[in-house]
Amino acid sequence: xxxxxxxxxxxxxxxxxxxxxxxxxxxxxxxxxxxxxxxxxxxxxxxxxxxxxxxxxxxxxxxxxxxxxxxxxxxxxxxxxxxxxxxxxxxxxxxxxxxxxxxxxxxxxxxxxxxxxxxxxxxxxxxxxxxxxxxxxxxxxxxxxxxxxxxxxxxxxxxxxxxxxxxxxxxxxxxxxxxxxxxxxxxxxxxxxxxxxxxxxxxxxxxxxxxxxxxxxxxxxxxxxxxxxxxxxxxxxxxxxxxxxxxxxxxxxxxxxxxxxxxxxxxxxxxxxxxxxxxxxxxxxxxxxxxxxxxxxxxxxxxxxxxxxxxxxxx
Amino acid sequence: xxxxxxxxxxxxxxxxxxxxxxxxxxxxxxxxxxxxxxxxxxxxxxxxxxxxxxxxxxxxxxxxxxxxxxxxxxxxxxxxxxxxxxxxxxxxxxxxxxxxxxxxxxxxxxxxxxxxxxxxxxxxxxxxxxxxxxxxxxxxxxxxxxxxxxxxxxxxxxxxxxxxxxxxxxxxxxxxxxxxxxxxxxxxxxxxxxxxxxxxxxxxxxxxxxxxxxxxxxxxxxxxxxxxxxxxxxxxxxxxxxxxxxxxxxxxxxxxxxxxxxxxxxxxxxxxxxxxxxxxxxxxxxxxx
Numbered sequence: 373x374x375x376x377x378x379x380x381x382x383x384x385x386x387x388x389x390x391x392x393x394x395x396x397x398x399x400x401x402x403x404x405x406x407x408x409x410x411x412x413x414x415x416x417x418x419x420x421x422x423x424x425x426x427x428x429x430x431x432x433x434x435x436x437x438x439x440x441x442x443x444x445x446x447x448x449x450x451x452x453x454x455x456x457x458x459x460x461x462x463x464x465x466x467x468x469x470x471x472x473x474x475x476x477x478x479x480x481x482x483x484x485x486x487x488x489x490x491x492x493x494x495x496x497x498x499x500x501x502x503x504x505x506x507x508x509x510x511x512x513x514x515x516x517x518x519x520x521x522x523x524x525x526x527x528x529x530x531x532x533x534x535x536x537x538x539x540x541x542x543x544x545x546x547x548x549x550x551x552x553x554x555x556x557x558x559x560x561x562x563x564x565x566x567x568x569x570x571x572x573x574x575x576x577x578x579x580x581x582x583x584x585x586x587x588x589x590x591x592x593x594x595x596x597x598x599x600x601x602x603x604x605x606x607x608x609x610x611x612x613x614x615x616x617x618x619x620x621x622x623x624x625x626x627x628x629x630x631x632x633x634x635x636x637x638x639x640x641x642x643x644x645x646x647x648x649x650x651x652x653x654x655x656x657x658x659x660x661x662x663x664x665x666x667x668x669x670x671x672x673x674x675x676x677x678x679x680x681x682x683x684x685x686x687x
Numbered sequence: 688x689x690x691x692x693x694x695x696x697x698x699x700x701x702x703x704x705x706x707x708x709x710x711x712x713x714x715x716x717x718x719x720x721x722x723x724x725x726x727x728x729x730x731x732x733x734x735x736x737x738x739x740x741x742x743x744x745x746x747x748x749x750x751x752x753x754x755x756x757x758x759x760x761x762x763x764x765x766x767x768x769x770x771x772x773x774x775x776x777x778x779x780x781x782x783x784x785x786x787x788x789x790x791x792x793x794x795x796x797x798x799x800x801x802x803x804x805x806x807x808x809x810x811x812x813x814x815x816x817x818x819x820x821x822x823x824x825x826x827x828x829x830x831x832x833x834x835x836x837x838x839x840x841x842x843x844x845x846x847x848x849x850x851x852x853x854x855x856x857x858x859x860x861x862x863x864x865x866x867x868x869x870x871x872x873x874x875x876x877x878x879x880x881x882x883x884x885x886x887x888x889x890x891x892x893x894x895x896x897x898x899x900x901x902x903x904x905x906x907x908x909x910x911x912x913x914x915x916x917x918x919x920x921x922x923x924x925x926x927x928x929x930x931x932x933x934x935x936x937x938x939x940x941x942x943x944x945x946x947x948x949x950x951x952x953x954x955x956x957x958x959x960x961x962x963x964x965x966x967x968x969x970x971x972x973x974x975x976x
Contacts, residue, residue, distance in 0.1 A: 383810070390814045398826075509962075513902070513954035515909050518929055518947035521936065529937055624819030628910050632933070642822065643914070646829040654826065658818075665817045 380673050384666045391662045392444065396437050399651045440655070449656035454648050459656040462641060469539055469553075470630070470637035474622045476557040481565035482615065486604075488565075489572025489611075494599055496577060505573065511566025516625055520559035520632045527555060537634040556633045560625050564618050571614045575607035582606075608679045616672035620665045705967050712963025718956025726772040735763035737770050737923055746939045756941040759931065764941070767923040768949045774835060774924045775953065778917070779904030781839045783897050786846020791893060793847070794854025795885060798862060799877040809855070812848040820845040821910060828916035835918040842907045846900050853896045857889030891968035898961035902954045909950050925950050 407415075407423040424430050428439065443450060449459035488508070492501045528536035534555055540548045579585065580603055588598045627639035634640075638657055645653035706712045735753075741761035748756050755764035797805040824841035831837045861867065861884065870880050911917040912926025920927070925946045932942035 383813070386810070387814050387817050390811075391817055394814070398830075509958060510951070510955060512958060513951045515906050515947070515950050515954075517910065517913055518943070518950065521929065521933060521943045521947070525936055525940055525943070620817075620819045621821075624821035627822055627825055628913060631914060639822075643825065643829075646826055658822065658826070661819055661822060662817050665819065669817075 376677070377674070380670050384670050387666050388659075388663060389441075392441050392659060393437070395655050395658050395662075396440065399655055400433065444656075444659060450652040452645075452650055452653045454645075454650045455653075459653050462653060463638065463656060463660060466636060466638045466641045468542060469635055470623075470626050470639065472549075473553050473556055473560070473626060473630075473635070473637060474619070476553060477560035477564065477622060478615075478619065480557055481561040481568055481618070484561070485565040485568035486572050486611070488569040490576055490599060490604065492569070492573045493576035493580060494595075501573075505570065508566040508569045511562055512570070514563060514566075516559050516563050517628045517632050519562055520556065520629055523555045523559055524632075537632070539635050539637075552633070552635070556629050556635060559632070560622060560629050564621065568611070568614055568618065572607065572611050575610040576603055579603045579606045605679060609676060612672050612675050612679070616668050619668045623661050623664065702967060706963065709963045709966050711959045712967060715956050715959030715961070715963050718952060719960050722772060722953050722956060723776070725769050726776050729766075729769040729773060733763075733766035733769050735766045737762055737766050738921055746935065746942070748939070748941060755945040756939070758928070758942060759935060762923075764928075764945050767928060768925070768945060771923040771925045771928065771946070772949065772953070774912075774918045774922060775905050775908055775950075778835060778839050778842065778908040779901050782842035782846055782904045782907075783900050785839070785843030786850045786900060787893065787897060790847040790850025790852075791854045791886075794851040794856075795858050795881045797851070798855045798858035798885075799881055805855075808851065812851055815845070815848045818845075821907060824907060824911060825914060825916060828911055833916040833919060835922070838908055838911045838917045841911070842904050846904070849900060850893070850896065853892060854889060857892050858885045861885050861888050891964075895961055895965045895968065898957055898964060902957035902961070905950065905954055905957070 407420050407427060407429060411419060411423060428436060431439075440450065447460060449463065451457065452459055452462055455462060488504050492504045492508075495501045524536050527533050535552050537552075539552050542549045576599075585598060585603060588602050589595065623638075625639075626637055627643055629635075630637045630639040631643060638661070642654055642657040645651075645657070707716075739762070741757075744753075744757050744761035745759055746757060747753055747761075750756070753763050753765065755768065757763055758767065793808060797808040824838070824845065827841035827844070828834075828837045831840075858881070867880060867884060870884060875883070908917055908924070909926035909929070912924040913930045915927070915930065917926055918924040928946035929943060932939075932946070936943050
């Protein structure tokens with residue numbers, strides 16, 4: 373298990389290093405001079421040169437990469453060109469919107485998908501299966517931002533239960549903040565739940581065909597117990613894999629959903645930074661997202677080992 | 688993977704008959720064919736000209752003249768959806784082409800060479816998978832300029848590792864077979880074996896994956912267009928229509944409903960087609976469904 377963990381952490385770190393080189397290189401070959409972005413088109417060449425020196429833009433590429441990457445490791449993400457405040461502070465302000473949003477939608481989609489998947493598998497080929505899998509098939513096809521628009525129309529415009537967009541912050545208590553995250557979370561969760569339900573169903577069906585399930589039923593164990601206790605645990609591996617992958621989708625999905633609901637989260641931050649050529653912010657946020665995907669994948673691997681003891685030994 | 692006895696390959700007519708007896712395939716095929724026909728038809732005929740702005744008719748509801756209503760410029764929504772389908776299909780098809788064209792050779796190469804080549808390619812794959820695809824697509828299109836071509840490239844790049852992985856997994860299962868050993872004994876090169884024996888045997892899984900990526904490509908294009916990074920006006924696109932509908936939804940909800948339905952129906956059709964194809968082409972998976 374230790375060797376397995378060490379190997380996974382090593383690969384994870386390697387992925388981050390390669391990713392940082394890619395992100396840095398992409399930003400490097402881009403047209404546009406950050407100093408010019410800050411000073412505007414009418415800046416004198418002298419002022420431009422001074423600022424370039426101050427920002428370290430005249431240093432060799434390798435040195436600048438090492439400075440930036442070293443900064444990332446110590447938690448110094450540099451200063452934003454447009455907001456002129458540290459990138460870390462900007463990220464901090466936005467994470468408190470995006471992270472709760474991602475967590476709520478992940479919990480929501482899991483809470484819907486796993487019971488539906490198990491139900492469909494247990495009633496395979498019957499009406500309940502056909503209806504729930506038909507709904508899942510439809511859910512996969514719905515673009516989340518369109519679903520978001522429909523939700524806004526029904527719950528914000530028509531029923532006036534929740535705000536149509538914006539975020540009041542957490543200072544006024546949990547409820548107002550939570551209220552403005554409900555619709556975005558549902559919009560993000562629906563397509564994910566549909567995919568997850570389908571995966572759960574097929575993983576369950578595969579397990580339900582195994583001999584030990586028949587044995588458990590034959591020795592008189594209740595059907596429900598066999599389903600939740602024996603079958604679900606063995607079906608968890610593919611379900612966990614998809615859950616891990618979905619986390620990456622959720623993070624990226626926030627970029628559109630936060631735009632639909634005008635939420636001041638990471639997705640909106642990075643989208644605005646891209647359009648304003650605030651490259652240091654883009655680099656920082658992208659690296660943060662890549663790092664969280666890598667960490668989640670390692671956690672998923674650890675969960676594999678927890679679910680399936682055989683994987684612990686094999687490492 | 689252990690070599691297992693091969694089932695005899697069914698003839699084309701048997702496969703075709705099995706395909707149309709499959710409910711998913713049949714419905715998916717009909718929907719996809721209808722959408723494709725609509726895109727082709729839009730080149731020759733649409734109810735109205737989509738570049739023709741009739742301000743007097745702006746934001747009209749559903750009527751006999753305009754079955755899906757009109758937008759804020761008085762353009763016919765049905766006509767815009769018809770023309771917009773071209774854009775969605777073109778972007779998704781080319782993006783799948785890029786993914787297959789680069790990913791499949793890479794995956795086959797990794798499987799054929801094994802060892803360090805395989806390891807290096809698969810680790811590189813992992814790096815690309817660590818980037819949230821949509822976020823990176825937004826980055827690419829925002830940086831290199833919005834437009835249909837850059838949207839295609841952005842979506843295509845993230846199809847490469849998907850096809851590389853599928854092709855490699857498929858090829859790895861074929862390589863230990865006896866007829867491959869025979870081909871090698873006969874002195875055939877790795878490339879020749881891949882072209883003559885591996886590719887025909889993994890074609891069906893690639894086809895299934897292609898349909899899935901096609902559907903995902905349509906969704907991704909709609910997302911980019913919604914953010915204003917896909918096809919640019921006056922070329923209608925489904926995602927952009929939804930963006931323009933958002934602020935006017937209180938007065939005219941039909942603006943948001945029909946472009947969205949177009950996306951849902953298209954993606955649904957492709958997914959059903961993909962599911963059906965998998966059932967028909969891979970009987971081993973069928974018993975689990």
